[in-house]
Amino acid sequence: MSAESMQDLFVEQLRDVYNAENQIVKALPKMVRTASSEELRNAFEEHLEQTKGQVERLEEVFQQLGLRARGTKCAGMEGLIEEAKEMMSEDYEESVMDAALIAAAQKVEHYEIAIYGTLRTWARRLGHDDVAELLQETLNEEGEADQKLTEIAESMVNVEAAETAR
Numbered sequence: 503m504s505a506e507s508m509q510d511l512f513v514e515q516l517r518d519v520y521n522a523e524n525q526i527v528k529a530l531p532k533m534v535r536t537a538s539s540e541e542l543r544n545a546f547e548e549h550l551e552q553t554k555g556q557v558e559r560l561e562e563v564f565q566q567l568g569l570r571a572r573g574t575k576c577a578g579m580e581g582l583i584e585e586a587k588e589m590m591s592e593d594y595e596e597s598v599m600d601a602a603l604i605a606a607a608q609k610v611e612h613y614e615i616a617i618y619g620t621l622r623t624w625a626r627r628l629g630h631d632d633v634a635e636l637l638q639e640t641l642n643e644e645g646e647a648d649q650k651l652t653e654i655a656e657s658m659v660n661v662e663a664a665e666t667a668r
């Protein structure tokens with residue numbers, strides 16, 4: 503495989519994740535409104551702001567590569583968000599809806615962790631070390647967001663277990 507075609511693949515996937523991040527920015531406000539737990543709402547709000555920063559970080563990546571920031575439709579993210587919307591249209595009780603929202607959000611985070619890890623590695627391989635660092639920063643944020651959701655899910659399980667034991 504020539505270095506040129508690897509570079510093309512890299513740029514295509516950057517455009518894919520740029521579109522994916524923009525889809526998330528649009529989808530998160532409804533998840534904030536649908537969540538009942540204050541902790542979960544705060545986590546979604548925080549990650550919405552963080553995601554806007556990730557969009558800007560990708561714009562910096564395109565700039566460093568001498569490219570115009572442009573997205574191409576990410577069908578994977580479209581599918582994940584479609585599933586989240588289906589869940590939100592169900593008539594779940596509050597704590598069940600929160601569990602559904604966490605599940606949907608963690609699918610999104612894991613998807614992002616997969617692509618940013620790959621892109622970071624490809625950036626290094628292609629000699630774009632500064633770009634690799636930017637992608638690593640976002641990768642770290644996605645990992646922390648995922649971890650935070652796990653903590654919230656576990657604290658909810660504990661609260662429910664305590665209530666059942668009473």
Ligand code: FE
Nearest residue numbers: 523553556614
């Ligand atoms: Fe993101």
Ligand code: ZN
Nearest residue numbers: 518576577578
């Ligand atoms: Zn995609």
Ligand code: FE
Nearest residue numbers: 611614644647
């Ligand atoms: Fe994320």
